[in-house]
Amino acid sequence: MTVQRITSGAPWENKVGYRRAVRSGNFVAVAGTVAVDADGKPFAPGDVGAQTARALEIIVAALREAGASVEDVVRTRVYTLDMSPETQAAVGAAHLAVFKDCPPASTMLAVRAFAHPDFLVEIEADAAICG
Numbered sequence: 030m031t032v033q034r035i036t037s038g039a040p041w042e043n044k045v046g047y048r049r050a051v052r053s054g055n056f057v058a059v060a061g062t063v064a065v066d067a068d069g070k071p072f073a074p075g076d077v078g079a080q081t082a083r084a085l086e087i088i089v090a091a092l093r094e095a096g097a098s099v100e101d102v103v104r105t106r107v108y109t110l111d112m113s114p115e116t117q118a119a120v121g122a123a124h125l126a127v128f129k130d131c132p133p134a135s136t137m138l139a140v141r142a143f144a145h146p147d148f149l150v151e152i153e154a155d156a157a158i159c160g
Contacts, residue, residue, distance in 0.1 A: 032052070035048055036048050057092060059088050062087050062151065062153070064080035064087075080150050081107070104154070108137075108143075109138070110143070
């Protein structure tokens, strides 16, 4: 079985030893993804909804490169810094905007910290390509 490794070009991929996504057969795993801009800097500091939407854009691009689509996503894991109603609503709205026609199984959890203090959310996704 061929394994395809998709890089985002982020400097920490080689520094830490991972790839944005890995496809093995019809399964695609997308690593924890935070919201960064084209220069690799935190995107929209302070706005968890915008960060969620940006992280999902990055995930969708990795899925496409792996030959998958949003419709193939079977699970997401969303990590936030808090579970306030405002955070849940903002994250949920951005998630729904992407997955409204094909909702995956999903989990939202609060964690203590991310790799940079401006990151408010990190998302993982798994896809199973049909056909």
